[in-house]
Amino acid sequence: MAVYTRVPTETLRDFLTRFDAGELRSAKGIAEGVENSNYLVDTTTGRFILTLYEKRVSAEDLPFFMALLDHLAARDQPVPPAIADRAGREIHELAGRPACLIRFLPGVSVTRPTPAQARSAGAALGRMHAALGDFDRVRPNSMGLESWRPLLDRCGGDLDRIAPDLFARIDTALAQVTAAWPAGLPRSAIHADLFPDNVLMLGDEVTGLIDFYFACTDLRALDLAIMHGAWAFDDAGRTLERDVSHALMAGYAEAFGLRDDERAALPVLARGACIRFFLTRAWDWLNTPADAMVTRKDPLAYLRRLEIYERLGEEAFA
Template identity: 65%
Template sequence: MAVYTEVSSEALIEFLARFDVGELVSSKGIAEGVENSNYLVETTQGRFILTLYEKRVDAADLPYFMALLDHLADKGLPVPPAVPDKSGEEIHELCGRPACLIRFLPGVSVTRPTSGQAQAAGRALAEMHRAVADFSRDRENTMGQPTWRPLFERCGDSLDRIAPGLQADLGRAIEDVAANWHRFETGEKTELDRCAIHADLFPDNVLMLGDRVTGLIDFYFACTDFRLYDLAVMHAAWAFDATGTSFDKSIGDALVDGYTTLFPLSVDEQAAFGDLAVGACVRFTLSRAWDWLNTPEDAVVTRKDPLAFWRRVKIYDPDLAAKLPTLS
């Protein structure tokens, strides 16, 4: 979440008049995240999140995201569906951007999860995967493995401004990961289940009260991809400190334990997990590098260190890490 597009009080009041949510009391921009412009909106009837979708989110994908959230909400999962306006529409336009008014969920995102919280979050991911068994829509992973090389090439030698040698080393890692992904795609290495996945379930996208998950949020990378990749993304996001230098095995194990209460991992899946986790590290290194190099200076947004995920590769693939000097 972030603020790229400013919304005046007058524009917001006019926008809210389309809904049956009461009158505006206050609004505040939310700086965390990097994808969309987000505001915490309070009205006389409650709290909501106003999201304006910026360039990375294609407006054509919004019906998929809204359908997925509605599907999960109907299954009883703690997700924030969009609020329909008085005519039943969920997707609108505000300040030249597609926009939705989202239900506010209670809870806080944890920065230092306990094992109990990690286990609950892992089970929540599994419950989401179980709930989408009958979700019929598909969406390509627009940040999936085939996109990594083109994004890498767009970053070019600017990567070495982040860390000397990063361009060459990241290029080698992408080739290594692509070879493994090809084996997964063809079933040569192992056959992996596919379903609708969140693809970005970081701690700040999970709301909790104590050890209870009260919200799964920010589904704007959701897509159809390997189910186990979703767990690998979550493991890489939860089991390390913010710098990527300290690995907490107990948190990673608790996360997997919670997930496997519903989806036990086969021997082949266990063998594939490390490769998928390296892929997650490469994916977030690339997207963070691009944002680091291209975020407008006047944007109200928290930039995230690309090297934090790059360092995680050492845990998931020590052999690959030994070939990459910038990881040492």
């Protein structure tokens, strides 16, 4: 979450008249994240999230995201569907951007997950995958394997401004991952971005899975690999926290199961996920405007994860 587009109070107050959502009391921009502009909105009837979509989120993809959330909500998954206005519309335009008013979910995101929290989060991902078994809409992964080489080339030699010889290091790693990328694994709709800040918790229990704006159709095990890299390391990516790793994997397997071929593919999928998040973080690091109300994230934290996965292989998931 972030704020790139400012919404004047008068504009927001007028926007809310389209809904049965009460009158505006307050609105506050949310700085975490890097993708969309988000506001925490309090009204006379409750609390909501207002999201304005920009940067990598295309308006053409919003119907897929909204259908996915509606599908999961109908199956009692802890997700925040968009709220329809009085005319039944979920997707709007506000301040020149596509926008949705979204149900607020209770809970907080954790910064250093405990094993118990990781187990619950892994189980939540497993239950989500089970609920998506009959979801038939398809969206290609806009940040999938085919996108990494073009993004690396766009970053180009500027990567070496972050660290010496960084372009060559990632170029080699990407070639190795591409050559080893698995075929024939189960595909489904996936979240593709289930970091701790996209999971809401009360104590050890999951109360919300949020920010589905990278959701797509891809290898199901890739979702687990992405989550492992986000949950099982310290923020700087220097240490694999094995108790958290084990709990996350156990929670997922207990809730949904994990095929032998999916488990065997996790090391290369995790390396690919590291490259994907390194590249998008590096691009943002190099190109985010200085005055944007946004928290930039260190791309080198994912280079360190990549090196640990390269060194440990399957042992990283034991």
